Amino acid sequence: xxxxxxxxxxGHTDAAWRHFHHEVYGGxxxxxxxxxxxxxxxxxxxxxxxxxxxxxxxxxxxxQVIFRDGAELSILLSRLAAEGASRINLNxxxxxxxxxxxxxxxxxxxxxxxxxxxxxILARHPELSFSLKMRLGMEKPDEWRGAIDALRDIPLRxxxxxxxxxxxxxxxxxxxxxxxxxxxxxxxxxxxxxxLHTPDDIARVASEFPGIDGVMAGRGMLARPSLFAxxxxxxxxxxxKRIDVMLDFHRRLFEHYRASLCGESQLLSKIKPFWEYAExxxxxxxxxxxxxxxxxxKYLSAVALxxx
Ligand SMILES: Cc1cc2nc3c(=O)[nH]c(=O)nc-3n(C[C@H](O)[C@H](O)[C@H](O)COP(=O)(O)O)c2cc1C
Numbered sequence: 331x332x333x334x335x336x337x338x339x340x341g342h343t344d345a346a347w348r349h350f351h352h353e354v355y356g357g358x359x360x361x362x363x364x365x366x367x368x369x370x371x372x373x374x375x376x377x378x379x380x381x382x383x384x385x386x387x388x389x390x391x392x393x394q395v396i397f398r399d400g401a402e403l404s405i406l407l408s409r410l411a412a413e414g415a416s417r418i419n420l421n422x423x424x425x426x427x428x429x430x431x432x433x434x435x436x437x438x439x440x441x442x443x444x445x446x447x448x449x450x451i452l453a454r455h456p457e458l459s460f461s462l463k464m465r466l467g468m469e470k471p472d473e474w475r476g477a478i479d480a481l482r483d484i485p486l487r488x489x490x491x492x493x494x495x496x497x498x499x500x501x502x503x504x505x506x507x508x509x510x511x512x513x514x515x516x517x518x519x520x521x522x523x524x525x526l527h528t529p530d531d532i533a534r535v536a537s538e539f540p541g542i543d544g545v546m547a548g549r550g551m552l553a554r555p556s557l558f559a560x561x562x563x564x565x566x567x568x569x570x571k572r573i574d575v576m577l578d579f580h581r582r583l584f585e586h587y588r589a590s591l592c593g594e595s596q597l598l599s600k601i602k603p604f605w606e607y608a609e610x611x612x613x614x615x616x617x618x619x620x621x622x623x624x625x626x627x628k629y630l631s632a633v634a635l636x637x638x
Contacts, residue, residue: 334558335359335360337523337546343364347583348391350582355555362391363377364394365395365424366394373406381413392419394420395420397421403420407451421463422464439476446480448481449480462481462488465495471508472508488543489516491512493509513539521546531550553608554608573637577637580605584601598625606621613635
């Protein structure tokens with residue numbers, strides 16, 4: 331297996347998260363921006379700030395775009411190329427009802443007409459290389475085949491697959507048979523994404539699918555940010571070390587946002603979500619206390635419970 335990928339998670343893996351994650355845990359995994367949208371004929375300004383800010387310096391980072399047609403895709407590619415991007419990840423997996431319903435993310439998979447147009451748009455950007463992140467489909471687990479056919483002549487660097495449909499959102503059975511079909515049929519390297527929570531989970535997927543190029547972790551990485559460092563080291567870190575390093579990581583995030591945001595409630599609503607997926611790792615009691623914390627002293631004493 332060649333590559334490790336830290337999945338984009340909107341509202342969580344922002345520039346500060348990526349920066350401090352890399353500062354604390356190191357490694358050479360690929361990071362992504364959460365999806366970048368077109369708005370009023372330009373890049374959405376918030377998305378642009380997340381991609382182009384100084385916190386991204388030195389990071390192995392790929393911006394990700396979400397689009398509903400060739401026109402949006404063209405804007406995104408031209409503007410990101412102008413902002414210095416050299417590679418771009420195409421989102422055909424997002425199941426957020428607002429995006430999917432407008433034909434973006436995994437909603438794009440069933441738009442055969444627009445799918446047919448995008449290869450020509452990608453080919454107009456020889457300065458960019460592309461990768462694809464997708465689900466099996468919006469409704470049915472074989473819709474991915476349309477994208478594979480439409481993009482067959484594009485030398486994608488890889489395709490990352492989360493083997494669920496959009497309707498399943500983020501739970502329910504993973505369709506590993508469909509994943510195996512993709513692995514057999516895709517003309518590009520394939521990256522597995524879904525429910526990797528421990529180094530053993532990664533080892534299991536690598537041995538079940540020896541043909542994959544790499545693995546991608548999202549919620550597992552938010553819950554246990556040492557996941558890839560442990561996998562690369564070939565052994566699990568003791569819980570005490572995991573918690574110590576995780577607290578250091580979250581403290582850096584906290585200090586960064588304390589210096590850059592105004593007011594307690596803005597700060598709280600920014601930093602609490604960083605713990606959202608960590609219930610198992612930090613324990614139910616501190617996790618609930620963090621989620622409930624309505625003031626800074628309550629937040630800080632909730633975080634202190636983690637070590638008890
Ligand atoms: C709250 C949330 C936001 C997400 N935002 C994005 C996104 O911006 N772009 C994207 O490609 N996937 C996004 N995802 C999907 C993840 O990248 C990943 O594919 C999915 O969570 C399955 O992997 P996991 O089981 O390792 O979490 C998001 C997932 C969640 C739960």
